[in-house]
Amino acid sequence: MSRCQNVSRREFLKFAGFAGSGLMLGALVPGWRPVMAQTAGLPGELNLFISIGSDDRVHIVCHRSEMGQGIRTGLPQVAADELMADWNKVRVVQGMANEAYGSQNTDGSRSVRHFYQTMREMGASARSMLEQAAAERWQVPVSEVQARDHQIWHDKSGCSLRFGQLAEAAAQLSPPDKEQLTFKSRKDFAYIGKGLKIVDMQAILTGQAKFGIDMTLPDMLYASIERAPVLGAGLVSLDDKQAREVKGVVDVIQMPAQTIPVGFTSLPGVAVLATNTWAAMQGRKRLAISWQDSAHGQHDSASYLKTLTDRVVTKGRVIRSVGDAYSAMMNAVDTHSATYTVPYLIHAPMEPPAALARFKDGEMEIWACTQTPQATQNTVAQQLGIDKSKVKVHVTLLGGGFGRKSKPDFSVEAAFLAKETGKPVKVTWSREDEIQHGFYHAISAQYYEAGMDDTGRVTSWVQRTAFPSISWTFNGTAEEPSDGELSLGFGDLPFALDNLSCETQKAEAHLRIGWLRSVSNIQHGFAIGSFVDELAHKLNREPRQMWLELLGSDRLVNPKPEGFEYTNYGDPLEQHPIDTARLKKVLNLVAEKAGVEESVGQHEGWGISVHRSFVSYVAVASRVRVKDGKLKVLEMHCAADAGTVVNPDRVKSQMEGSMIFGLSLALMGEITLREGKVQQSNYHDYPVLRMPQSPPIHVYLVESDAPPGGVGEPGVPPVAASLTNAIFRAGGKRIRELPVSKHMEV
Amino acid sequence: MIQFNLNGKDVSVDAEADMPLLWVLRDLLDMTGTKYGCGMALCGACTVHVDGQAQRSCTMPVSQVAKKQVKTIEGLGVDASHPVQQAWAQHDVPQCGYCQAGQIMSAVALLEKNPKPTDSDIDEFMQGNICRCGTYPRIKAAIKTAAGKMGEGS
Ligand code: FES
Ligand code: FES
Numbered sequence: 001m002s003r004c005q006n007v008s009r010r011e012f013l014k015f016a017g018f019a020g021s022g023l024m025l026g027a028l029v030p031g032w033r034p035v036m037a038q039t040a041g042l043p044g045e046l047n048l049f050i051s052i053g054s055d056d057r058v059h060i061v062c063h064r065s066e067m068g069q070g071i072r073t074g075l076p077q078v079a080a081d082e083l084m085a086d087w088n089k090v091r092v093v094q095g096m097a098n099e100a101y102g103s104q105n106t107d108g109s110r111s112v113r114h115f116y117q118t119m120r121e122m123g124a125s126a127r128s129m130l131e132q133a134a135a136e137r138w139q140v141p142v143s144e145v146q147a148r149d150h151q152i153w154h155d156k157s158g159c160s161l162r163f164g165q166l167a168e169a170a171a172q173l174s175p176p177d178k179e180q181l182t183f184k185s186r187k188d189f190a191y192i193g194k195g196l197k198i199v200d201m202q203a204i205l206t207g208q209a210k211f212g213i214d215m216t217l218p219d220m221l222y223a224s225i226e227r228a229p230v231l232g233a234g235l236v237s238l239d240d241k242q243a244r245e246v247k248g249v250v251d252v253i254q255m256p257a258q259t260i261p262v263g264f265t266s267l268p269g270v271a272v273l274a275t276n277t278w279a280a281m282q283g284r285k286r287l288a289i290s291w292q293d294s295a296h297g298q299h300d301s302a303s304y305l306k307t308l309t310d311r312v313v314t315k316g317r318v319i320r321s322v323g324d325a326y327s328a329m330m331n332a333v334d335t336h337s338a339t340y341t342v343p344y345l346i347h348a349p350m351e352p353p354a355a356l357a358r359f360k361d362g363e364m365e366i367w368a369c370t371q372t373p374q375a376t377q378n379t380v381a382q383q384l385g386i387d388k389s390k391v392k393v394h395v396t397l398l399g400g401g402f403g404r405k406s407k408p409d410f411s412v413e414a415a416f417l418a419k420e421t422g423k424p425v426k427v428t429w430s431r432e433d434e435i436q437h438g439f440y441h442a443i444s445a446q447y448y449e450a451g452m453d454d455t456g457r458v459t460s461w462v463q464r465t466a467f468p469s470i471s472w473t474f475n476g477t478a479e480e481p482s483d484g485e486l487s488l489g490f491g492d493l494p495f496a497l498d499n500l501s502c503e504t505q506k507a508e509a510h511l512r513i514g515w516l517r518s519v520s521n522i523q524h525g526f527a528i529g530s531f532v533d534e535l536a537h538k539l540n541r542e543p544r545q546m547w548l549e550l551l552g553s554d555r556l557v558n559p560k561p562e563g564f565e566y567t568n569y570g571d572p573l574e575q576h577p578i579d580t581a582r583l584k585k586v587l588n589l590v591a592e593k594a595g596v597e598e599s600v601g602q603h604e605g606w607g608i609s610v611h612r613s614f615v616s617y618v619a620v621a622s623r624v625r626v627k628d629g630k631l632k633v634l635e636m637h638c639a640a641d642a643g644t645v646v647n648p649d650r651v652k653s654q655m656e657g658s659m660i661f662g663l664s665l666a667l668m669g670e671i672t673l674r675e676g677k678v679q680q681s682n683y684h685d686y687p688v689l690r691m692p693q694s695p696p697i698h699v700y701l702v703e704s705d706a707p708p709g710g711v712g713e714p715g716v717p718p719v720a721a722s723l724t725n726a727i728f729r730a731g732g733k734r735i736r737e738l739p740v741s742k743h744m745e746v
Numbered sequence: 747m748i749q750f751n752l753n754g755k756d757v758s759v760d761a762e763a764d765m766p767l768l769w770v771l772r773d774l775l776d777m778t779g780t781k782y783g784c785g786m787a788l789c790g791a792c793t794v795h796v797d798g799q800a801q802r803s804c805t806m807p808v809s810q811v812a813k814k815q816v817k818t819i820e821g822l823g824v825d826a827s828h829p830v831q832q833a834w835a836q837h838d839v840p841q842c843g844y845c846q847a848g849q850i851m852s853a854v855a856l857l858e859k860n861p862k863p864t865d866s867d868i869d870e871f872m873q874g875n876i877c878r879c880g881t882y883p884r885i886k887a888a889i890k891t892a893a894g895k896m897g898e899g900s
Contacts, residue, residue, distance in 0.1 A: 068840075197838060200840075201826075201835055201838075203843075205826040205835060205846070206819065206822070206823070207778075207819030208820075209843050276769055276773035278762075278769035349878055350781070350879075351781070351842070351844045352782075352783075399843070399844025400844060401842075402878075428782070431786075649838055653884070654841075656883055657879045657880035659880065682785075682786055682788060683789055683876060684786070690873045691868070691869050691872045691875070692869040694883065696883060
């Protein structure tokens with residue numbers, strides 16, 4: 001949104017999810033109830049995001065999905081600040097799928113990064129319209145009036161009017177041009193930079209918050225779906241007699257066949273529909289199904305990983321090069337090389353995917369815990385042949401997302417079943433479904449090699465990566481990572497090197513590959529963070545010193561002239577450069593705060609790592625104890641520079657969460673496949689971190705005037721290496737193959 | 747018909763005897779504050795109190811709560827005034843919030859049994875409750891704050 005739009009009341013209500021039956025469901029959410037009551041009156045719609053009621057209530061639309069990052073608080077907080085509204089009078093309205101908002105795809109750590117400015121403009125524009133309305137009412141020049149404390153003041157005369165008294169008049173005005181907007185200066189911020197409590201706190205603490213899995217409609221059916229165990233396998237035969245005999249089971253329906261590319265479409269399977277979830281699950285157990293063989297039926301993750309590790313030791317396709325890495329390597333006095341691997345991973349958000357759909361009078365209405373309402377709308381429209389304008393998508397709260405819920409396949413399932421049955425249908429994935437039929441973080445191998453001269457200076461560097469690409473999911477042909485994936489901590493290597501070769505190797509996909517919190521930064525952050533530590537050890541340097549040497553002078557790195565189409569998380573390098581000074585700053589900060597160079601107890605060690613991702617900079621230090629083959633993580637420190645911060649408490653909580661998410665995957669995360677089937681099924685064999693394994697965590701935020709960077713993901717990439725480096729320093733072994741639980745008790 | 751007391755009110759439900767309490771609460775009684783996370787007593791999202799004891803409702807057949815007192819998050823404090831809820835707000839514990847009903851019900855049960863838990867008491871009691879968002883450090887801090895407050899009250 002580059003400019004405020006004045007939208008009609010009807011349009012606003014439609015966007016916000018008030019129209020027709022949406023009201024009924026929305027009203028179930030207590031936080032939303034006052035909004036419903038108010039909009040029955042006549043709110044003044046000042047722009048797409050802001051509306052003010054005559055009772056002074058300000059409604060601000062949050063068009064991004066809330067999954068724990070606090071965005072339903074953060075974005076409205078920005079708009080309310082510029083508006084000079086009283087936060088207690090602000091109500092947040094969740095936006096439905098609508099392209100008018102701009103992107104609603106809540107992934108890539110983009111919400112504040114890409115909408116901070118928009119929300120400021122929306123707030124400033126609404127304020128300007130209220131000021132204009134007041135000036136007209138008082139017949140004074142607009143330059144003499146100003147907003148303060150939810151009112152417009154004419155200080156000369158001492159007159160003031162509440163926002164609510166001006167809302168209707170202001171709504172008649174055209175919004176100002178962007179060029180005419182005035183913004184608050186940083187020192188005047190009332191909410192930006194403050195740790196406001198999340199708007200959903202009360203609802204969460206009292207069990208009233210509504211997630212996708214909680215949605216209900218009268219007469220709805222509950223569905224549980226048995227999906228093909230191997231990607232690409234179709235159904236051969238089905239006997240559903242016993243399933244239909246289960247009390248509560250109403251129907252059994254075959255899901256559509258698989259298309260290639262798989263994209264976001266639903267998986268083939270058999271749905272059991274019942275009057276409650278339990279009956280649907282029981283019925284499903286009694287289905288007798290035989291499945292076809294599939295081309296992916298031979299996929300074995302262990303032998304596949306072996307193939308990848310074999311490939312990365314040989315020269316691949318060069319994506320970025322400086323000098324002549326190979327002849328410099330030949331001339332090196334000493335060399336060091338290592339191969340690192342990370343297994344397949346899955347998201348395991350506490351709320352599994354779930355969606356409710358209703359098909360009525362040619363219109364499909366969906367309520368889902370989706371990170372991407374617009375892709376939900378598009379995919380449902382395409383797969384079911386419904387006009388897009390007839391697909392409405394409501395966004396509920398998400399019980400965690402981590403990338404899983406930006407794939408709308410589960411909403412497609414609900415929509416398909418609603419269309420088939422003519423009844424509202426809620427599809428609830430079981431934990432087993434979530435773990436066995438997801439979009440997986442790619443299994444990978446990375447090879448790093450450095451050549452040194454006789455002073456120990458690194459003179460040559462070769463790095464290779466191989467992993468099945470997310471692109472395959474969408475084109476069915478890709479056999480190498482895309483530039484976008486290689487931009488995640490690989491082709492953007494920020495080291496000062498005279499000779500460098502960055503290469504990729506081939507890797508075919510055998511299951512749906514997707515993105516998981518920080519995506520291929522996971523494997524690249526682990527590999528680079530480990531390799532620097534290995535070099536430090538070999539060259540007898542403090543790890544921090546090794547990093548500083550490799551990072552070189554303070555400068556902005558641009559990989560493009562060196563042949564790499566760097567994507568920089570969708571942002572221009574001028575706005576968000578790769579700044580080695582900022583990397584060094586977080587590294588030094590964490591090293592000093594944690595005291596990583598001080599002595600530690602017996603069997604203990606510190607490990608550090610630093611990584612730039614999603615245009616933010618994060619360094620992590622971990623202290624561990626390794627004794628009798630058993631690991632204990634004693635403490636973690638995290639220094640983050642995410643540019644301008646809107647809600648420091650939520651940024652801290654994202655960093656804490658990222659430490660724990662990173663620990664979880666490094667310690668125990670592993671999905672394996674045999675004969676094309678995922679071997680894990682629930683939290684007993686896909687364990688995630690629990691409280692006794694969770695160390696004290698200290699977060700330090702760097703104060704910065706830089707534009708906002710990402711927050712939800714950048715904490716994750718440095719964690720694994722900080723941990724395995726600490727294990728090595730504590731006298732444990734050098735772990736190059738994740739997870740750590742393969743090597744010691746965690 | 748199976749009868750039990752739910753948050754102070756007598757209810758009777760027409761459910762199969764082996765249907766887990768979780769689904770009775772969620773699907774038959776429309777009490778969706780109690781969450782599904784694993785269905786195998788592995789994650790704690792479904793924690794409720796049965797006669798004052800923390801129980802995983804996903805593996806508890808509804809027949810086992812016949813004539814018993816069941817308390818869910820909805821019965822804890824509708825205005826979020828319970829000391830545990832207040833401590834949760836004070837420490838800004840929730841991220842997505844999905845696991846928090848289970849966490850809170852476990853924490854309340856812990857503190858009712860052990861008003862002054864040590865770190866390892868907390869670890870041990872709370873290890874059955876997963877939070878994928880990673881709110882553990884704040885949960886721990888909030889339990890200690892709540893312990894102080896509940897101590898004052900008694
Ligand atoms: S749903 Fe009951 S313990 Fe996970
Ligand atoms: S707050 Fe999201 S799972 Fe705990």
